[in-house]
Amino acid sequence: MFDRTLTFLTRRRGGKRWHITDILTWGYLLLGVLMMFGPVLWLVMSSFKTQAGLVEFPPTFLPYSQQEVAVEGYDKPLPLFEVKMPDGSAKVMAQVRRIGIVSQMVDPENPGPPIKVRFQDRTPVRELSFAWENYITPLEQFNFLRYLWNSVVVTTVATFITLIINSMAAFGLSKYEFRGRTSILVFIIGTLMIPISVIMVPVYLVVTKFGMVNSLWGVILPGAATPTGVFLLRQYMLTIPDELLDAARMDNASEWQIYWRIIVPLALPALAVLAIFSIMWRWNDFLWPLVILTRNELYTLQVGLNAFQGELQVQWHYVLAMTVVTLLPITFVFAFLQKFITTGIASTGMK
Amino acid sequence: MPCRIPMELRLREQGERMTLRSRQGRRAAESERRFESVLQLPWAFAMRLLELPMRGVQRVIGQGRMPWVFVMPNLLIFGTFVIVPLFINFYYSITGGTDLFPANRPFVGTEQYDLLLDCEDYLDPFSCRQDRFWRGMYNTAFFVTFQVAGMVGISLITALVLNRRIPGRAFFRSVFFYPVLLSPVVVALIWKWILQREGLLNAFISDWIGNKTLWLVEPGWAMFWVISVSTWAHMGFYTLILLAGLQSIPGDLYEAAEMDGTSRWRTFWRITMPLLWPTMLVVLVLALIKSVQTFDEVFVLTGGGPGTATQLIVQYIYETGFATQIQNFGLAAAASIVLGVVLLVLTLIQMKIGSGKGKW
Numbered sequence: 001m002f003d004r005t006l007t008f009l010t011r012r013r014g015g016k017r018w019h020i021t022d023i024l025t026w027g028y029l030l031l032g033v034l035m036m037f038g039p040v041l042w043l044v045m046s047s048f049k050t051q052a053g054l055v056e057f058p059p060t061f062l063p064y065s066q067q068e069v070a071v072e073g074y075d076k077p078l079p080l081f082e083v084k085m086p087d088g089s090a091k092v093m094a095q096v097r098r099i100g101i102v103s104q105m106v107d108p109e110n111p112g113p114p115i116k117v118r119f120q121d122r123t124p125v126r127e128l129s130f131a132w133e134n135y136i137t138p139l140e141q142f143n144f145l146r147y148l149w150n151s152v153v154v155t156t157v158a159t160f161i162t163l164i165i166n167s168m169a170a171f172g173l174s175k176y177e178f179r180g181r182t183s184i185l186v187f188i189i190g191t192l193m194i195p196i197s198v199i200m201v202p203v204y205l206v207v208t209k210f211g212m213v214n215s216l217w218g219v220i221l222p223g224a225a226t227p228t229g230v231f232l233l234r235q236y237m238l239t240i241p242d243e244l245l246d247a248a249r250m251d252n253a254s255e256w257q258i259y260w261r262i263i264v265p266l267a268l269p270a271l272a273v274l275a276i277f278s279i280m281w282r283w284n285d286f287l288w289p290l291v292i293l294t295r296n297e298l299y300t301l302q303v304g305l306n307a308f309q310g311e312l313q314v315q316w317h318y319v320l321a322m323t324v325v326t327l328l329p330i331t332f333v334f335a336f337l338q339k340f341i342t343t344g345i346a347s348t349g350m351k
Numbered sequence: 352m353p354c355r356i357p358m359e360l361r362l363r364e365q366g367e368r369m370t371l372r373s374r375q376g377r378r379a380a381e382s383e384r385r386f387e388s389v390l391q392l393p394w395a396f397a398m399r400l401l402e403l404p405m406r407g408v409q410r411v412i413g414q415g416r417m418p419w420v421f422v423m424p425n426l427l428i429f430g431t432f433v434i435v436p437l438f439i440n441f442y443y444s445i446t447g448g449t450d451l452f453p454a455n456r457p458f459v460g461t462e463q464y465d466l467l468l469d470c471e472d473y474l475d476p477f478s479c480r481q482d483r484f485w486r487g488m489y490n491t492a493f494f495v496t497f498q499v500a501g502m503v504g505i506s507l508i509t510a511l512v513l514n515r516r517i518p519g520r521a522f523f524r525s526v527f528f529y530p531v532l533l534s535p536v537v538v539a540l541i542w543k544w545i546l547q548r549e550g551l552l553n554a555f556i557s558d559w560i561g562n563k564t565l566w567l568v569e570p571g572w573a574m575f576w577v578i579s580v581s582t583w584a585h586m587g588f589y590t591l592i593l594l595a596g597l598q599s600i601p602g603d604l605y606e607a608a609e610m611d612g613t614s615r616w617r618t619f620w621r622i623t624m625p626l627l628w629p630t631m632l633v634v635l636v637l638a639l640i641k642s643v644q645t646f647d648e649v650f651v652l653t654g655g656g657p658g659t660a661t662q663l664i665v666q667y668i669y670e671t672g673f674a675t676q677i678q679n680f681g682l683a684a685a686a687s688i689v690l691g692v693v694l695l696v697l698t699l700i701q702m703k704i705g706s707g708k709g710k711w
Contacts, residue, residue, distance in 0.1 A: 021515075021615070028512050029523050035583070036526050040533075042551055043541045058554040165424040172421030184422060191433055195644045197665045198691040201443055201672050201684045202436035205451055225429035255417040256405035260398040284534035286647040287665075291673050302536045306651055309540060316544065323540045330532050338525045341532075342591060 040327070047320040048130040054316050064126040069094055069108045081105065081122040092125060093117070134321035138308075144322055146297055147304035150216060151283060154300055158220040159278040162229055163271055169225075170233035171263050175245060188227045196223070196288055204291060218292045219300070223281070229274045236270035237263060276333070276341055283330055301326045440691075443684035449677055456681070463685035484686060486659045487667040494578060494663060495642045502582040503589060503638055507631075510593035511623075524594070528587035535647030538584045543567070543652055546576060567653055570660035577649050577661045584648060585641070589634050596630025597623070636701040640694060664690055 046054065048063040068077040071094050078094035083105060085091055093105040096114050103122060104114035138144045173181060196203065203222055204213075212218035240263065248258050264271070286302045293299055299307065305326055309319045334341065409417055439453065444463050446456035471478035476485035509527055513520060530538065545551045546566040553563045566572045600623065608618045646665035649655070655662030668690065672683030 025512050025515055025517060028508070029517070032509065032523065033526050036529055036587075039541045039545055039583075040529075043544060046544060055549060057549045059549070059551060165428065168421040169425035172418040176418035178415070178418045181418070184426065187434065188429070191429075191437075194433065194437070194691070195694070197644055197646065197668060198687045198694070199433065199436040199440055200668065200687065201680045202439035203432055204673075205439060205453070206431060206436060208451060221428060222432040225425045225432070227429070230425060254402070254406045254409050255414060255421075256398075256402055256409070259421065280532060284532075284536075286534065286536055287669065291669070302534050305536050305540070309543075309651070319540065320544060323537055327533055327537045330534070331529075334525070334529060334532050338528070339521070342524060342528060 043320060044324055047134055047317075047324045048132075049134075049317065050129075050131045051317050053131075054320075062128055063130055065129045065131065066124045067127050071106060071108050071111050073111055078106075078108070080108070080125040081117075082125055083117050084121045093122075095122070131317065134317045135325070138318045138322055139325075142308070142318075143296060143299070144301075144304065144325070147299050147301045148325070150298060151301040154216055154219050154285075154289075155279055155282040157216075158224060158282045159275055161220065161224045162226060162278045163275060165225060166229035166274065167233050167264060167267065167271060168259065169230050170237055170267075171259050173230070174234045174237040175240075175242070175263070188230055192227045192231070200288075200291060207292060213292060214295050214298055216298065219285070219289050222288065223285075226278070226281075229278070232274055233267060233270050236267055240266050272340060276337060279333060280330065440684050440688060443681055444688050445681075447681050449679065451678075451680060459681070463681045466682065467685055467689065481682075483659055483662065483670075484664075484667055487662050487664040490574075490660070490662055491643060491645075491664045493574070494645065494661075495639065498578045498581055498642050498645075499635065499638045501578065502586050503631075503634060505582065506586045506589040506593055506634070509586065509590045510597055513590070513594050514597040524591070527590050530584050531587040533584065535584070536651050538580060539648045539651035542576065542580045542583075568657055570657055573653050573657060573661050577653060580652060581642075581645060581648055585638075589638060592634050592637075593627070593630060596627050600626045632701075632704055636697065636704075640697050643690070643693060643697070 042061075045061060045063060046059075050063075050065045053060075053063055053065055067080045069080055070077045074096065078096060081093055081095055081103070083091050083093045092108070094108045094111075096104045096106055098104070098119070101119040103117045103119060105117050105122070106112065106114050173185060207213055207218045207222065210218075212221070244262055244266075245258055248262055253261070284302065285300070286306070289300045289303045290306070293303060296304075296307075301322075305319070305322055308322060405420075408420060412420075442453055443456075445458065445460060446453070447459035447462060448456050450456050467481050467484055469480045470485065473479075473485070476482045476489060479485045513524055513527070517523070533541075547553075548563055548565055552566065557563050564572065566576055604622050604626075605618065608622060613621075644665055645663055646669065649661055649663055650666055650669075653661045655666050664686070668683050668686050671679050671686065
């Protein structure tokens with residue numbers, strides 16, 4: 001009987017039975033979803049908890065907070081508890097104060113003199129509530145709106161500059177034969193692997209010489225001429241037929257017109273991939289802004305977030321909420337453009 | 352000469368035909384057009400504004416030199432912020448003092464390198480004068496070994512799973528890819544929150560073990576979590592590349608193997624692995640080079656601690672040059688050149704393998 005049930009449950013279209021590898025596959029995929037999304041989901045749920053909810057152990061998944069009620073004769077709202085009465089019945093009461101292991105409680109409906117209840121006989125009455133103040137307070141009182149703005153400025157301006165100068169360079173390097181082209185290409189490709197960490201000190205000097213320390217330009221410019229971008233765009237532009245350019249020249253188009261009226265529209269798929277990369281690089285950039293920006297009002301979100309978690313070690317409720325704010329834009333970009341991103345990365349092998 | 356009015360029209364037609372012919376097909380063309388329309392106004396305006404001066408430039412220098420005009424902005428920024436610094440870096444490493452400006456720095460020869468390499472016993476970082484440098488080197492070596500091995504292994508398993516005929520494959524592919532997009536700071540904070548004393552992990556397992564483990568305070572566990580977290584954050588990227596490699600293996604090979612009754616295990620070792628090997632090498636080298644440069648997520652997660660247990664080499668460079676009271680640029684530059692040499696060797700190995708294997 002059990003055998004028959006199993007056969008029925010594992011029946012599939014096409015008559016093939018479930019192989020052990022199928023079960024392993026689905027097990028692995030489910031575990032994967034849990035491992036990849038779980039921590040982020042946990043962060044989001046935690047960011048809605050009150051400070052009291054955050055230190056609770058063991059933690060709950062949903063953000064609960066203790067219900068409070070306004071009681072006649074008391075200035076502040078009082079926390080509600082479910083109290084086990086001596087006769088065994090349960091009653092909802094508000095706590096006035098707690099002294100040691102004894103709580104003084106009143107009935108919120110008709111407050112009389114407080115009665116004494118033992119500490120272990122009461123359990124808090126909790127309700128689902130989202131602590132939006134975790135988001136509102138840091139955005140209003142701390143500099144977080146400023147950080148957000150700085151990050152947006154850096155990301156958009158840098159992406160725009162990168163797209164323009166990289167596509168210009170790629171055009172020059174793919175559609176013309178001129179002396180020095182090969183050496184430029186070799187230089188650019190040769191530096192593909194040089195990370196900022198290797199040349200940090202001298203780049204800092206150059207930025208200082210230009211007076212761009214503690215300015216957003218110091219963050220934007222050094223990384224604008226990405227070798228990866230030039231390389232990616234050039235490979236794409238090589239596939240655009242030269243006849244198009246010749247036809248335009250015959251019609252008296254200038255080289256600049258050829259660039260922006262023909263090459264750029266045709267290279268849009270590659271430009272879109274580079275744009276996504278650039279947004280990702282800039283939004284997530286950390287080490288270089290950390291070196292360049294020392295004034296608080298210039299921090300980008302990433303640097304601000306790091307400073308914030310160092311300063312306010314205990315204020316996890318704000319740190320978590322601001323982490324969510326930081327990851328939201330990238331998550332939206334991903335949700336809408338994930339096909340672009342995954343195919344773009346698979347075909348170029350870049351991140 | 353034929354009538355010349357419709358140049359723009361003709362080009363647009365040709366352009367559209369070309370885009371439509373491209374692999375992504377009609378839908379991609381549509382989304383491109385939408386993308387285009389959002390950016391078109393300011394873009395077209397700026398470009399049109401430049402048209403006249405650019406025509407003037409072309410008239411003055413001639414068409415043959417125009418490519419230089421196109422290459423120049425990129426080259427200027429690239430030269431200023433990459434090429435020139437590469438050379439200044441050497442100069443820094445052979446000069447001393449604490450001044451940022453090269454003119455005020457006294458020449459000291461190989462003193463910085465001597466200081467870095469001054470050790471009684473190279474196997475024991477504490478016998479070195481710059482013990483934090485050597486600690487960083489050893490930590491990085493340990494980190495890279497286990498992170499690369501673990502990450503590439505998990506990525507391979509994931510890619511193999513995703514390569515099977517399963518419904519919703521695109522969804523699962525993005526699931527594994529999602530953490531790649533998160534910033535290192537966000538990644539570190541997410542895990543710091545889970546790993547803290549009253550965190551989610553301790554809530555799960557303290558019932559079994561009975562006590563709460565301080566995951567980021569015990570040196571061994573701190574290193575374990577630093578490696579795991581960075582694996583979590585980056586594996587999706589390598590999974591994607593390996594998956595592309597797996598999908599380029601022709602399916603009829605598997606059909607032939609199935610017809611011969613070859614076992615799955617044998618098929619994997621005799622068909623999949625040999626044909627995937629070139630992709631695997633790319634992944635290994637990329638992962639290796641990335642891993643050596645790890646900084647951000649570890650810095651935010653543990654700050655290099657406890658003590659110097661998870662302090663990697665890039666953190667040493669950052670702290671020596673920028674985060675201490677006395678900014679020792681010379682020493683930082685010397686250390687970064689050592690790092691550069693390590694990366695260069697890794698890249699050369701990559702090229703060597705690349706030329707040996709033909710094209711990938």
